[in-house]
Amino acid sequence: MKLLTVDTIAEARRKLLDCVKDRRIPFERVEVEQALGCVLAEDMISPLDIPGFRRSTVDGYAVISADTVGAGEALPVFLNLAGSVEMGKAGFAGAEAAAGTKVADFSIGRGQCAEVPTGGMLPEGADAVVMLEYSEPFDAVSVAVYEPAAVGSHVVQIGEDVRRGAPLLRRGSVIRSQETGVLAAAGITKAPVYAPFTLSVISTGDELVSPAALPGPGEVRDINTWALGALAARSGYRITASQTLKDDPAALEKAVRAAMETSDVVVLSGGSSQGAKDLTAGIFTRVSRPGVFCHGVAIKPGKPTILGYDEDSATILAGLPGHPVSALMVFRTLFSWLALTLTGRREPFPIPAKMSCNLAASPGRALYQPVALAPAGNGYLAKPLFGKAGMISTLTAADGYVVVDLNKEGLQKGEDVWVHLWGEGL
């Protein structure tokens, strides 16, 4: 058996980044309504002040605050009703081009007020709004005000939500419902979002049949094509091809070469046997230059991972273990991470929890341990789920996983840990 040096996760990640360090990550401009869940590829600067005029946050009367000094329940201040602001109606004080100079189409002077609805524009001269609840029409032309108004009360100032020229959203932000809203407010109908990276999945093994087939003796249905494809899709990759193949070196090499034409990343998930690993390494060496740069990763599960790079086609080659749990864990640790990193996206918030029991780990390999979360008091307990290699049910029962560093011998019951959710987001 050849004994090759194994990389730590940090080393494997650094080498992966090195492969793509000179690459421009492509992006596309997409209708905002179609961009939900996409990652912004540029900082978005607000082209205008939001709001573009002084808006009332309540139903009430726009007033000059100085006029309301001393108003009280027993002794109201009486103001002359100069008019009523209609929603969406106003005139320009300045040139039409100069945003931020809009005013209502009438102004009020000392001793005057104007009726204004929630969201309505303050007339020029007014500097505050008194709520309906603290005022009362006295007669057709005057209003009683029962409370003094501070300057700016119940008013959103021009640009108070977002100032013109200020960052609206940052590169790397995921577009959620509220981000579509702020883009709408700014009049931005197309957003620059990262194009997905392209990825092919080739699942190999003489024992594999497709999920739709009835396995013969010694055969199993292929899990990795679907599961790795699904995880890749969630992580920002577009699947260009996926197939299940037997361990035939010539056919595999042909499939890898074809996939390299169309993909940024080619994933070959092989058996975890030494023979399958050697097969993968041989193919990667033949099809790529400079070729294999990682012969194993110090991670459990997932050690028999092989990484290579082909400069001509700018393709990363990933030989993942055949065990689905290992394959998914390694993909997440290296390739979900890579997509996040290249797009500047933040890792989803891990959840703080306490270990429900002791957990032993082997030194020299980082342990990625699936756990279930159980609420306990003001937090959670993380309960490890143990399963032999290749058992997929360990992962369907898992809410996430904890990581035990390669220089740690394990975790104590009650120890504080971070649980990385294996959730819908990723």
Add this chain to the structure above:
Amino acid sequence: MKLLTVDTIAEARRKLLDCVKDRRIPFERVEVEQALGCVLAEDMISPLDIPGFRRSTVDGYAVISADTVGAGEALPVFLNLAGSVEMGKAGFAGAEAAAGTKVADFSIGRGQCAEVPTGGMLPEGADAVVMLEYSEPFDAVSVAVYEPAAVGSHVVQIGEDVRRGAPLLRRGSVIRSQETGVLAAAGITKAPVYAPFTLSVISTGDELVSPAALPGPGEVRDINTWALGALAARSGYRITASQTLKDDPAALEKAVRAAMETSDVVVLSGGSSQGAKDLTAGIFTRVSRPGVFCHGVAIKPGKPTILGYDEDSATILAGLPGHPVSALMVFRTLFSWLALTLTGRREPFPIPAKMSCNLAASPGRALYQPVALAPAGNGYLAKPLFGKAGMISTLTAADGYVVVDLNKEGLQKGEDVWVHLWGEGL
């Protein structure tokens, strides 16, 4: 001003559930590869044992454990090599129909062993596997074993991953990458998943123009059509129509009636002014029977919320505040919740955190306070984000929100809270 009774969130939720209590929630069978992120509509029972045969988890030799008793580094046990298991190759011992009775196409007897690769099928007679690392070919027909093997070691038993007839996945599970994997393993190529509920968004206000338009004086771009549509889509609704309309009672009534034909839920997000609220209540009363059943919800922001139901068309009518933050918060609290509840889906895990400062709340209304999360020690601080009504930037800066119960006067600095993520998942 009419003073009407306001419902608590619990009351409003109960009334919403009452509307749909007799309804069968429709589901559809979808190719698993297309079902990522969907919610399972039925418990899935495993039609077979996984694995269907005894699999080795390592490269090594299949042995009879009793033969290895006393083996050690100094004094190995020598076994006769009876053959080699090939991946995916084996014969049937029993009838082909009886799953679980498959064995390798040869068997071993006392004193014998067989080479077996990772994932390979154990020959009949063998009950354990010795790793390559603890064994050595001695000559062409015999193997030295340096370690005793316990019964079952390095073997996944038939049905150990999933037993035939056992629950594979539960109704209400969201299909993540690993769920596609377990369905593949079970040979289930189509999954029963809930069909999305249908929903129309009508955003009203004389001040509203479309995001693509240049707002005139006193006008603002409509945020709610996009933002509510996006949140609804994330929550399990399919948007059948969305439009921005002026506050014209006849046009609005016509639009609501048309939307009721095609939608399970019609959302009318109006101005938050009293006039707009009365307009919405009037329309709902005219178009539906039994009509309006909730005239306000004790939630901040979002009190001016109106709910109604029309039995004939089986449509829920929702009059939401015009302020985007209020509209999104109410939608999430009532309608994202409704979709989760009807499909048996679990609420995403809230994150435990400590308040970064005091937070005052008004008694009588549950406060939904947007917060940003900051890592601090073994957990997080939740930092409230304050913004006046209608400021969308409060939500784009927020990672989630905390809820202050309506009978609480606020939160203390350092108090334990749960942060509900306003994330990509929902």
